[in-house]
Amino acid sequence: MEKRTLGKTGWSLSAISFGAIKLSRISLNECDALLNRALDSGINFIDTADCYGDSEEKIGQVLKKRRREFYLSTKVDERDRAGVRAKLDRCLRRLRTEWIDLLFFHDVRGGEYERIFSTGGLEELQKARQKGEITHIGISIHNNLAMMRQAVESGVFSVLMVAYSALDEDRLTADLLPLAASKDVGLVAMKPLAGGRLADIPAGGWDAARFHGESPAQIALRYVLSNPHICCAIPGMMARNELEENLRVGRRPRKLSAEEIKEFMALAVEAGKGFCRNCGYCLPCPEGIPIPDIFRYENYYRQYGLKDWAKEQYRALASNAQACSDCRTCTEKCPYGVSIPSGLKKAHNLLMHP
Numbered sequence: 001m002e003k004r005t006l007g008k009t010g011w012s013l014s015a016i017s018f019g020a021i022k023l024s025r026i027s028l029n030e031c032d033a034l035l036n037r038a039l040d041s042g043i044n045f046i047d048t049a050d051c052y053g054d055s056e057e058k059i060g061q062v063l064k065k066r067r068r069e070f071y072l073s074t075k076v077d078e079r080d081r082a083g084v085r086a087k088l089d090r091c092l093r094r095l096r097t098e099w100i101d102l103l104f105f106h107d108v109r110g111g112e113y114e115r116i117f118s119t120g121g122l123e124e125l126q127k128a129r130q131k132g133e134i135t136h137i138g139i140s141i142h143n144n145l146a147m148m149r150q151a152v153e154s155g156v157f158s159v160l161m162v163a164y165s166a167l168d169e170d171r172l173t174a175d176l177l178p179l180a181a182s183k184d185v186g187l188v189a190m191k192p193l194a195g196g197r198l199a200d201i202p203a204g205g206w207d208a209a210r211f212h213g214e215s216p217a218q219i220a221l222r223y224v225l226s227n228p229h230i231c232c233a234i235p236g237m238m239a240r241n242e243l244e245e246n247l248r249v250g251r252r253p254r255k256l257s258a259e260e261i262k263e264f265m266a267l268a269v270e271a272g273k274g275f276c277r278n279c280g281y282c283l284p285c286p287e288g289i290p291i292p293d294i295f296r297y298e299n300y301y302r303q304y305g306l307k308d309w310a311k312e313q314y315r316a317l318a319s320n321a322q323a324c325s326d327c328r329t330c331t332e333k334c335p336y337g338v339s340i341p342s343g344l345k346k347a348h349n350l351l352m353h354p
Contacts, residue, residue: 001042002253006231007186008158009102009136011071015225016250017045019190019234024053025305026238032062034243039069041247047161047188047234048095049075049106050087051309060096067097075106075140081120088128102159103128104138109293113147122156140190143278143292145176152180164189164230165198166223166268167277173227181229192224192233193217194272195299201271211260214248219264221249222256236304276338282330288319291330291340298347314351321348 002015018038023031035046035058046063048055056074063070074095076087091100103125105116116122116139128134138159139151151157160180164172164187180187193199199217211219217235224233237243256264276295285291294314301310314320321344330340 001044001247001250002225003044004231005186006159006188007180008184009186011045011101011186013045013071013232014043014250015232015253016043016221016246017047017188017232017234018043019236020046020048020055020059021052021236021304021306022238023048023055023058028058028061030238031058034237034240035059035062036066037240038237038243039063039066041243042250043247044069045071045073045232045234047073047190049077049104050091051075051077051106051306052304053306053309056091056094060094064096071101072097073102073104073138074100075104077106079105079108079112079115079119079121081124084121084124088125088133092133099133099135101135102138103134103136104140104159104161106140108139108141108147108151109144110290113150138186138188142296143280145172148176149179152176152183152185155183157185159186159188161188161190163191163278164224164227165192165194166220166265167194167198167272167275168279177227177229187230189224189230189233192235193220194275194277195303197271197275198268201267205267205270210263212254215245216267217245218249219256219260220268221246222254223261223264225249225253226256226261272336274337274339276340276343277336279335282334282338282340286327286329287323287325289321289323289344290317290319291344293317294321294344294347294351297351301350311351314347321345 003012004015006013048059074091076084078084078087125137136158139157140161141148142163151160198220201216206216221233224230235246278292278296280292282291297310297314300306324341324344326341334340
């Protein structure tokens with residue numbers, strides 16, 4: 001298995017690591033077989049989150065005897081001292097471990113970045129690090145490039161988790177990723193298949209013979225790993241065939257040819273038409289609607305099965321899709337042809353359903 005160094009942590013991680021976001025959709029026995037197979041096959045980094053259903057509990061149950069064989073990360077969505085402390089205690093309990101290697105502030109957006117510092121959340125994690133409960137502090141940010149730069153330049157975070165796929169090339173590659181590398185901030189690529197969109201390129205549009213016999217998902221992963229600043233990709237997995245398909249990428253590292261990149265990007269662009277990249281170019285909305293967040297919650301509901309969490313997050317918004325006045329300001333700014341007003345209506349109906 002190819003290994004890469006995760007920034008200032010110094011850890012040598014498997015280039016293909018395990019995203020546990022979909023574990024809530026399978027049984028404990030299936031999870032046991034899948035995670036143990038992953039470790040036996042050379043994966044040594046598992047990423048989960050407090051909000052990923054019962055993912056933490058399943059990992060804790062099936063891997064407690066192998067805890068020293070892998071690096072473990074989880075995430076908390078609280079920002080203040082008391083909230084962070086409560087969630088960290090819950091994570092440690094559910095994961096059945098005495099320490100967490102990497103604790104992320106999860107999905108930081110809006111004014112939440114400042115709250116990490118001003119309301120004691122960061123200080124609480126720093127204390128936890130001194131006590132040996134966590135080893136490193138990270139931050140995950142989905143679409144705010146200015147916030148990503150701020151986090152990288154702060155010197156506070158060892159790792160930045162970013163949504164990075166062939167559909168995010170234009171946003172991140174030229175500036176942000178090299179900046180993080182120059183600051184020795186480790187980079188973990190979440191959503192390397194763009195929420196499954198890049199794995200679903202129609203068979204009629206895919207000629208495997210032109211890609212060394214590999215699948216769209218495998219080429220999408222190779223594309224992400226072709227960026228030298230990325231330490232690892234964490235595709236979400238819930239089935240043995242998904243794991244084996246992804247493992248072949250890590251076991252047989254190779255650079256994509258210029259021709260492969262050209263052909264794959266053409267297919268990726270086509271697959272990405274009408275697909276929200278969470279880039280935030282549509283903002284600000286005149287009605288104050290957090291458009292990328294709503295589409296992301298819809299994706300969590302549909303693709304990852306986190307239905308209750310997605311509904312909870314959506315219903316907590318100060319302004320939701322119902323406030324859309326169909327002014328079309330967003331569609332004029334969207335570079336990817338997303339039909340935002342109609343998409344918001346569909347998301348609202350889904351996430352407000354009893």
